[in-house]
Amino acid sequence: MRSSDALKLSTRMFKTNPARTWLTILGMGVGTSAVVMLVGLGFGLQNILLEKIVFGDTLLSLTVTNPPSNAVTLNDTTVASFKAMPNVLDVSPLADLSSVVTFNGLSANTDLQGVRESYFKYAGIAMSAGKSFTDNAADGNDIVLSSAALQLFGVTDPNQILGKPVSFSVIAPSAGVAPGGASDQVPLNGNFTVVGVTNDTAAIYAMIPLATLSSQVGIISYSKVQVRVSASNFLAAAQAAIVGQGFIVSALSQTVAQANQIFSGVQVLLAGFGGIALIVSAIGMFNTMTVTLLERTNEIGVMRTLGASPRDIQILFLSEAVVVGFLGGMTGMAMGIAGGLIINYALNLVAAHFGGAAVALFAFPGAFLGFITFFSAIVGFVTGIFPAKRASSISPLEAIRYK
Amino acid sequence: MIEPIIRVKNLKIVYNEGQANEYYALRDESLEIYPNEYIILFGPSGCGKSTLLYSLLGILPPSSGEVLVKNENPYKYNVKDMVRFQRSVVGIIYQSFNLIPSLTVIDNVALPLIFAGIPKAERDRRAMVLLKRFGVDQQAYKLSTNLSGGQSQRVAVARSLVNDPEILFADEPVGNLDSLSSDQVMNTLEEINTKDKKTVILVTHDAKLLPYAHRVYYLRDGQVEREVINPEKVQIKQTDPGTSILSEIEKLARIYPYASAQELRVKSIVNYLTQDIGFDQVERLEKCVGMYIDGKFTDAGFVDMLTKKFDAGGPEIGGKDANLFSTRIDTILKEAREIRVYRDNFKARVASPRQADRIAEIRNDLMRECHFTLHPEQIPRMDELLKFRIRGFIQQEDMRRRLEANFENDGIGIGSDGAREVSRYLEKLLGQGMYL
Numbered sequence: 132m133r134s135s136d137a138l139k140l141s142t143r144m145f146k147t148n149p150a151r152t153w154l155t156i157l158g159m160g161v162g163t164s165a166v167v168m169l170v171g172l173g174f175g176l177q178n179i180l181l182e183k184i185v186f187g188d189t190l191l192s193l194t195v196t197n198p199p200s201n202a203v204t205l206n207d208t209t210v211a212s213f214k215a216m217p218n219v220l221d222v223s224p225l226a227d228l229s230s231v232v233t234f235n236g237l238s239a240n241t242d243l244q245g246v247r248e249s250y251f252k253y254a255g256i257a258m259s260a261g262k263s264f265t266d267n268a269a270d271g272n273d274i275v276l277s278s279a280a281l282q283l284f285g286v287t288d289p290n291q292i293l294g295k296p297v298s299f300s301v302i303a304p305s306a307g308v309a310p311g312g313a314s315d316q317v318p319l320n321g322n323f324t325v326v327g328v329t330n331d332t333a334a335i336y337a338m339i340p341l342a343t344l345s346s347q348v349g350i351i352s353y354s355k356v357q358v359r360v361s362a363s364n365f366l367a368a369a370q371a372a373i374v375g376q377g378f379i380v381s382a383l384s385q386t387v388a389q390a391n392q393i394f395s396g397v398q399v400l401l402a403g404f405g406g407i408a409l410i411v412s413a414i415g416m417f418n419t420m421t422v423t424l425l426e427r428t429n430e431i432g433v434m435r436t437l438g439a440s441p442r443d444i445q446i447l448f449l450s451e452a453v454v455v456g457f458l459g460g461m462t463g464m465a466m467g468i469a470g471g472l473i474i475n476y477a478l479n480l481v482a483a484h485f486g487g488a489a490v491a492l493f494a495f496p497g498a499f500l501g502f503i504t505f506f507s508a509i510v511g512f513v514t515g516i517f518p519a520k521r522a523s524s525i526s527p528l529e530a531i532r533y534k
Numbered sequence: 535m536i537e538p539i540i541r542v543k544n545l546k547i548v549y550n551e552g553q554a555n556e557y558y559a560l561r562d563e564s565l566e567i568y569p570n571e572y573i574i575l576f577g578p579s580g581c582g583k584s585t586l587l588y589s590l591l592g593i594l595p596p597s598s599g600e601v602l603v604k605n606e607n608p609y610k611y612n613v614k615d616m617v618r619f620q621r622s623v624v625g626i627i628y629q630s631f632n633l634i635p636s637l638t639v640i641d642n643v644a645l646p647l648i649f650a651g652i653p654k655a656e657r658d659r660r661a662m663v664l665l666k667r668f669g670v671d672q673q674a675y676k677l678s679t680n681l682s683g684g685q686s687q688r689v690a691v692a693r694s695l696v697n698d699p700e701i702l703f704a705d706e707p708v709g710n711l712d713s714l715s716s717d718q719v720m721n722t723l724e725e726i727n728t729k730d731k732k733t734v735i736l737v738t739h740d741a742k743l744l745p746y747a748h749r750v751y752y753l754r755d756g757q758v759e760r761e762v763i764n765p766e767k768v769q770i771k772q773t774d775p776g777t778s779i780l781s782e783i784e785k786l787a788r789i790y791p792y793a794s795a796q797e798l799r800v801k802s803i804v805n806y807l808t809q810d811i812g813f814d815q816v817e818r819l820e821k822c823v824g825m826y827i828d829g830k831f832t833d834a835g836f837v838d839m840l841t842k843k844f845d846a847g848g849p850e851i852g853g854k855d856a857n858l859f860s861t862r863i864d865t866i867l868k869e870a871r872e873i874r875v876y877r878d879n880f881k882a883r884v885a886s887p888r889q890a891d892r893i894a895e896i897r898n899d900l901m902r903e904c905h906f907t908l909h910p911e912q913i914p915r916m917d918e919l920l921k922f923r924i925r926g927f928i929q930q931e932d933m934r935r936r937l938e939a940n941f942e943n944d945g946i947g948i949g950s951d952g953a954r955e956v957s958r959y960l961e962k963l964l965g966q967g968m969y970l
Contacts, residue, residue, distance in 0.1 A: 133651055430634055433628075442613075
């Protein structure tokens with residue numbers, strides 16, 4: 132039998148029994164839509180978390196910090212040793228000092244971080260306004276503030292502070308005094324201009340080109356170094372090597388992997404709940420197929436005496452089950468996506484009313500929808516196996532005489 | 535010597551063997567069917583004829599014995615060979631047509647080709663040729679549920695032929711059809727046998743169909759009771775001269791299809807004892823009488839027909855008898871009409887003085903025909919009795935007893951023989967009147 136004929140023969144139920152066929156499809160659809168909606172919710176939540184993380188350079192960077200014991204310290208020598216490691220593409224240190232920042236006549240304590248242009252990429256720092264500075268000498272007096280720092284000066288719109296002058300004095304240990312002893316405020320020379328504001332609303336800091344900082348203040352050690360490896364499979368080796376030197380290393384990629392793992396678990400759980408609905412629908416469909424089998428018994432007998440092989444009969448039943456399952460999957464997808472979007476829209480309406488930001492609570496990745504399409508056809512197929520087996524093994528004579 | 539296309543050897547089929555409801559559908563059946571033969575398996579329901587058919591079709595395995603089709607045992611086929619057998623060797627039509635209701639007529643016909651994987655254009659072409667041939671091409675694109683019974687069966691015939699099988703099985707193919715459609719389908723099958731040279735094996739309980747066959751197997755209680763060769767057809771199975779002659783018993787079998795050979799012999803003897811004419815003459819006489827009471831002959835024409843020589847196709851009744859037949863039929867029909875009118879009036883509660891006259895006329899006719907007379911005091915009682923019988927208040931047996939009983943005992947008193955004769959004649963009139 133040709134597959135086009137098999138398809139034609141196995142879609143007759145849309146003509147002979149449209150109501151029952153569509154109800155069966157709808158049943159499968161409701162089950163599938165439960166899965167689509169719940170797993171879509173899982174994907175949505177995952178996206179909400181992960182969309183804050185900048186991918187690419189950030190994921191390929193290790194963050195190296197000093198150990199609490201201070202047995203080893205990050206300094207130019209260690210930074211150079213990191214850079215010399217195999218598969219390490221670049222390193223970008225961060226030197227930080229306590230400082231007082233003055234803007235518009237107001238002064239406040241802040242953390243002054245000296246970094247290079249590349250640090251922004253490797254650390255995944257996102258700007259809420261303006262831009263970060265470059266390593267060019269012309270940008271030597273450009274600085275970046277964190278959103279939290281703006282609040283010190285009562286600035287709410289980050290764009291207002293862009294291009295405004297600020298000045299710094301660095302709190303440096305007094306000359307000849309051991310660390311932890313008395314310290315002096317040393318003003319930094321230069322007219323610094325705010326060029327960017329980061330989206331960090333928690334930490335108060337100002338970022339200044341490392342070259343500018345080191346030209347005015349002696350930098351003995353760094354508090355953080357970003358080590359960029361050339362590819363993700365070298366992350367573990369580089370991490371092990373640096374840990375071997377006594378430093379503390381964390382990788383954003385690990386955090387992301389952990390988050391993803393947790394969300395996979397959440398999705399499996401959600402899919403499990405949806406799966407229960409799907410099983411109920413599949414049982415309903417199985418039941419329909421069994422009734423169809425009884426109804427068609429006579430027809431099966433007739434077909435068998437006309438030269439249909441048991442396999443032909445099996446194919447007819449299986450393709451019918453697959454068609455119903457597949458269409459159920461399609462219907463379910465449409466219902467699930469529509470349901471998710473409607474719920475999301477309603478939640479966002481409520482959120483907007485209370486002044487919250489709009490979020491996309493549901494997400495339906497293409498691969499997932501592709502899988503559901505395939506999976507629903509498989510569910511249909513599995514549901515059809517038993518009736519198809521029975522249909523093909525029934526004796527033609529009994530089938531003809533069955534009324 | 536032609537080889538049989540189907541050979542059945544000691545075939546036994548037992549349903550539910552070994553269980554309490556064990557049933558022997560076929561007991562030790564043996565027969566041979568030759569290529570291009572038209573065979574009828576004939577018998578009452580439950581005789582095993584369909585069981586035999588389905589066993590030959592390859593879907594009812596024998597309990598013991600052997601079925602050979604083209605010298606091969608279909609029950610030894612694997613699935614692939616079985617499918618080939620069903621696709622190219624056998625075709626079947628059913629009493630209930632068994633068309634697939636959800637498919638169009640042309641798809642129904644092409645269904646065997648669909649399973650054989652023939653491309654659509656080719657199978658539609660072949661199906662259309664057959665639909666045209668059987669005059670149902672106008673319905674080709676209708677759903678099969680929209681056909682009449684006769685059309686459905688012709689579509690089913692087309693379906694059974696689309697694979698060009700060698701043997702066509704037909705299970706009571708005209709059992710659900712009116713006589714016109716039935717004739718059409720039977721002529722189609724005949725044509726398939728003679729023109730297409732297919733072996734046709736037909737199962738029926740309808741004796742009307744027997745003349746179509748080369749040979750008829752009479753089945754009863756799971757056994758072939760006898761095999762009858764149709765002398766009107768040129769036989770394919772070769773028999774030595776004299777092995778079978780067409781006797782009166784075979785002719786009788788057509789009239790009494792369900793009678794056993796023993797019963798037919800008895801009928802033959804009783805006919806000889808009680809009637810002056812044989813079954814052949816009776817048959818022709820019946821035809822003439824039929825036409826006469828339909829009003830197709832004048833009295834003279836009827837007598838002419840009756841006296842026609844046997845060789846010329848007439849019943850060859852003597853001239854005197856022929857005249858008598860004519861007048862007696864006239865009388866019977868006339869009195870039957872009186873009875874009919876009387877009953878109609880009675881049922882319609884029409885009170886007419888003519889009703890009493892009708893009874894009197896029937897009474898006088900009875901006296902004339904049965905040669906008896908009544909005293910004046912018997913007449914009112916006789917009329918009363920006739921009224922009761924004609925109205926249906928008393929049965930034939932009551933009537934006879936009252937005719938026989940003495941006048942003192944509320945009877946008429948015309949004696950036992952007279953009572954039987956009068957009662958018999960009156961029943962004839964009644965019967966005619968009822969179906970006039």
